[in-house]
Amino acid sequence: MANKRALVLSGGGAKGAFTAGVVKYLMVELGLNFDLVVGTSTGALIAPLVASQDIANLIHFYENVQQQDILTDRPDLLAFLFSDALNDTKPLERLITKFFGDRKRYQKLLQSSTEMFVTVVNMQTGEIEYGNQHQDSKPILLKKILASACVPVMMPPVKIGRYQYVDGGVKEIAPFGKAIDEGATHIISVILSPDAGHREPVRKEFTSSMEILKRTLALLTDEIVDNDLKIAMVYSEAIRYLDHIKANAKEKLGLPDSQIRKLFTGIENPFQGKRVVGITTIRPDEELMESSLNFDPDKMREMVDKGYKKAKEVVSQEIAQGTGFFEPV
Amino acid sequence: MISRKRHSPIFRIVFLLSILLILTACETSPEIGPEPLAGFFEKVTALVTTTVRGQLRDNPPKQTLFAAQLPSFEKTATMNQLMDELKGIDPFKNLGYLIEMDIMFELQKPEHHYERSNFNSSEVQRQLVSAILAGMKKALSQLQGGKDGK
Numbered sequence: 001m002a003n004k005r006a007l008v009l010s011g012g013g014a015k016g017a018f019t020a021g022v023v024k025y026l027m028v029e030l031g032l033n034f035d036l037v038v039g040t041s042t043g044a045l046i047a048p049l050v051a052s053q054d055i056a057n058l059i060h061f062y063e064n065v066q067q068q069d070i071l072t073d074r075p076d077l078l079a080f081l082f083s084d085a086l087n088d089t090k091p092l093e094r095l096i097t098k099f100f101g102d103r104k105r106y107q108k109l110l111q112s113s114t115e116m117f118v119t120v121v122n123m124q125t126g127e128i129e130y131g132n133q134h135q136d137s138k139p140i141l142l143k144k145i146l147a148s149a150c151v152p153v154m155m156p157p158v159k160i161g162r163y164q165y166v167d168g169g170v171k172e173i174a175p176f177g178k179a180i181d182e183g184a185t186h187i188i189s190v191i192l193s194p195d196a197g198h199r200e201p202v203r204k205e206f207t208s209s210m211e212i213l214k215r216t217l218a219l220l221t222d223e224i225v226d227n228d229l230k231i232a233m234v235y236s237e238a239i240r241y242l243d244h245i246k247a248n249a250k251e252k253l254g255l256p257d258s259q260i261r262k263l264f265t266g267i268e269n270p271f272q273g274k275r276v277v278g279i280t281t282i283r284p285d286e287e288l289m290e291s292s293l294n295f296d297p298d299k300m301r302e303m304v305d306k307g308y309k310k311a312k313e314v315v316s317q318e319i320a321q322g323t324g325f326f327e328p329v
Numbered sequence: 330m331i332s333r334k335r336h337s338p339i340f341r342i343v344f345l346l347s348i349l350l351i352l353t354a355c356e357t358s359p360e361i362g363p364e365p366l367a368g369f370f371e372k373v374t375a376l377v378t379t380t381v382r383g384q385l386r387d388n389p390p391k392q393t394l395f396a397a398q399l400p401s402f403e404k405t406a407t408m409n410q411l412m413d414e415l416k417g418i419d420p421f422k423n424l425g426y427l428i429e430m431d432i433m434f435e436l437q438k439p440e441h442h443y444e445r446s447n448f449n450s451s452e453v454q455r456q457l458v459s460a461i462l463a464g465m466k467k468a469l470s471q472l473q474g475g476k477d478g479k
Contacts, residue, residue, distance in 0.1 A: 021379075021383075024376070024379060027434070028376065028430060028431060028434045029427065029430055031434075053438065055376065055434070056366055056371075056372035056373075056375040056376050056435065057365050057366050057372070057375075059375055059376070059379050060363060060365070060366050060375045061363060061365075063379075064363035065362065065363055066362075069362035069363070091362065094362070095362050095363075098362070098364070098365060099365050102365065104440075105365070108440075298471075298474070301382065301471055302386075304379060304383075305379070305382060305383045305386050308379070308383050309383065
């Protein structure tokens with residue numbers, strides 16, 4: 001089986017600018033190509049541009065987009081009483097059509113050798129579903145890209161057929177699962193929050209229900225992303241462990257392959273046909289910003305540069321460690 | 330005596346509906362947003378801007394040196410001349426290679442067939458140098474918080 005390199009892009013709103021910097025380093029400077037890209041939320045807006053290798057537009061998008069280009073405020077009381085969300089996402093919908101719906105750009109996405117998936121959650125079934133350039137029609141895929149970015153309550157669900165869809169990050173912020181299921185052997189993941197050891201406590205009292213809701217969502221987001229990464233790591237370790245046992249049984253006990261296979265028959269093997277997955281994680285050392293809806297151009301440019309620098313640092317470390325995932329530049 | 334005028338229920342409903350309609354209308358703002366970049370040269374400018382900015386960030390002496398060299402960069406007519414100028418200055422040697430990578434990344438794409446086929450023509454070279462210089466200036470402006478950096 002050939003090696004398959006995947007890029008897993010997590011959610012994080014405006015912090016997606018960090019991902020843009022990471023991607024620029026990986027694809028333009030390092031010359032990496034991906035067999036697969038899976039994105040959630042802001043990662044779903046990035047994924048089509050990665051698949052069509054349009055890095056200039058990716059950077060241009062994150063360095064120039066402003067909050068009013070994404071959503072418009074609805075007066076809170078009216079929104080609570082009469083609608084399905086606190087904000088309106090019509091501007092984002094138009095932006096998606098402009099950036100991805102254009103005939104030439106969409107054709108490029110269809111012709112790309114990079115398989116692209118965006119994650120959404122079906123509100124009725126509660127299941128994660130995916131949007132893909134080859135499995136979905138253009139209107140459906142564009143709707144799924146929008147839905148993937150729609151944080152429930154903050155943004156309205158997107159109706160596709162008889163179902164309503166929201167941000168895939170409700171269940172999986174860093175969509176490792178899909179990359180593993182698609183046979184990835186090396187996953188480069190971009191996570192937009194620091195690891196638990198580098199998270200700063202918030203030194204203020206939350207007084208309004210909106211502040212409490214936002215803080216709760218942030219805590220839930222951290223928890224989900226930690227679990228996404230943990231599950232992927234454990235999964236990979238488990239396969240590596242099984243491979244070691246098989247190798248030991250052959251070398252140290254002198255068992256033939258047929259006997260080793262017998263050891264595993266009669267029990268359900270959840271790792272059947274799966275291979276060890278190498279995981280490279282690129283994430284900031286500290287919180288990039290307090291609100292993921294702060295689209296300040298200076299801050300966005302700073303995040304692009306931070307992402308580029310961090311990606312370079314992580315890749316250099318992996319080259320020095322001899323992981324074999326990256327060729328020396 | 331103060332006369333109190335009583336409004337009919339229909340008038341009240343119409344009045345409330347009008348208020349709601351006005352509020353709804355206020356919610357929609359004119360959509361502007363960034364326009365996607367289409368051409369080779371504007372994409373080169375975008376990539377070069379990020380590259381130059383990333384290399385000069387948090388290094389004011391390097392920014393000053395770069396700004397001082399801009400007039401000599403502007404005198405070049407081809408990409409090779411510009412890159413030779415840049416790589417000739419020790420602190421910017423690596424930056425020169427990175428800018429070349431940006432250009433090659435964009436140039437190899439099928440949609441830039443014209444620029445690739447006519448790469449050595451004076452027309453393409455002139456526009457390319459101009460696109461690189463635009464990226465350099467934009468990066469400096471963004472780092473210095475200028476209005477042109479937008």
